Amino acid sequence: MEGSSQAGKLSAQLxxxxxxxxxxxxxCPYCIDVHSKNAEKAGATKEQLSEAILVAAAxxxxxxxxxxxxMIESYGAEE
Structure with a gap:
């Protein structure tokens, strides 16, 4: 993500x-690698990274x- 370290309303870490x-x-494995490293450099902990991933998954x-x-609407619709 180009420019993620630029000043703005959100911190580089966030x-x-x-x-x-x-x-x-x-x-995207490449993105996971790059942004995990960038997050670590910005001070993010493994716990913060894990929580962010779990929120996104939820x-x-x-x-x-x-x-x-x-599915409910489609099931049996052609009978």
Whole structure:
């Protein structure tokens, strides 16, 4: 994520934590590597990284859960 260390309303550490979480959801091993290293350099702990990843996973799983309505609607529709 170019420019993540630039000044803004979010700290560089928080931006890298977000980047690591998103990298896990998009399943980009290169991004996970780069942003994990950047987060560590910015002072993030393993616990912070783990929590960010778990929050992202929970949000992503929410999408799968809410789409169960599609399955319910589709199941048996062609009978």
């Amino acid at each position: 931006k890298e934590l977000i980047a690591v979480a998103v990298a896990h959801i998009t399943e 949000v992503a799983a929410g999408g799968a859960y809410t789409h169960i309505a599609n």
